[in-house]
Amino acid sequence: MKEKFNFDTLKIKIPNRHKNSHKGDFGKVLIAGGASGMGGASILSSEASLFCGAGLVHLETHLSNVEASLKRNPEIMAFGGSSQIDSIKDISVVVCGPGLKDDDWSYDIFEKIIATYDKSVLVLDAGALHFLPQTYENIKKINTELILTPHPGEASKLLNISVDKIQENRSLSAKEISNKYNASVILKGNETIIYSNKDSMEYQCSEGGPELSTGGTGDVLAGIISALVAQKINIIDSCLLSVAVHARAGKIFKENIGEIGLNASSLISIARDLLNK
DSSP states (O other), X not given: OXXXXXXXXXXXXXXXXXXXXXGGGGOEEEEEOOXXXXXXXXXXXXXXXXXXXXXXXXXXXXXXXXXXXXXXXXXXXXEESSTTGGXXXXXXXXXXXXXXXXXXXXXXXXXXXXXXXXXXXXXXXXXXXXXXXXXHHHHTTSSOOEEEOOOHHHHHHHHTSOHHHHHHTHHHXXXXXXXXXXXXXXXXXXXXXXXXXXXXXXXXXXXXXXXGOSTTHHHHHHHHHHHHHHTTOOHHHHHHHHHHHHHHHHHHHHHHTOSSOOOTTHHHHHHHHHHTO
């Protein structure tokens, strides 16, 4: 069964914030990514998480990216390498993958995240998805809820089939990824598909156009997901609302500026405005 949705049709509510709230009430997020030369991706994800309501955001990245992160967002606790992974406690959700490459440093980060945060909600995105096929039997054994966010190219590697096969039947592709990896799946692209492994429900976003076809937009989406999960919205509702907000933000940019030249970071403040409505 497939259900279409967009920002207007969803009735998902972000929990109200009580007057005596503190930052710990809105979750602790860890973004892990940003290999050397790829720091922008993880910085975008961490900024999106911060702007969309996470109480505390940590960024584990290559040492060369720490200064850039602190200059852009001093509110985000950025550190280089993996030496401090074990010291960060009570993480609500981990996003692993933005800006990871096919190198030893990235794989080391991936392995340590899997070993350390086996009770946190885990979002695997971008570079982490390249490591998943060789490690998923171990991941399936850990006590965590898993969200995968592939674009068609990454989906083809997850299923070991061509991109054309993925695109021929996107619904089936999302379902097969979900079944293989025991995960909720967001298959990005035109009319993004969300497949819930909990109840075998499929959802299709009716918005999201070619304006989003630019580097970094997926990293922003991963950050939005983490913020919503951190605020205690259930997994599938977090996926639905994040995709809807992300798509609507792109539409607003297109209406205000045009279809060409969207920079991913411009989506973040629009997403924040939408969530505050």
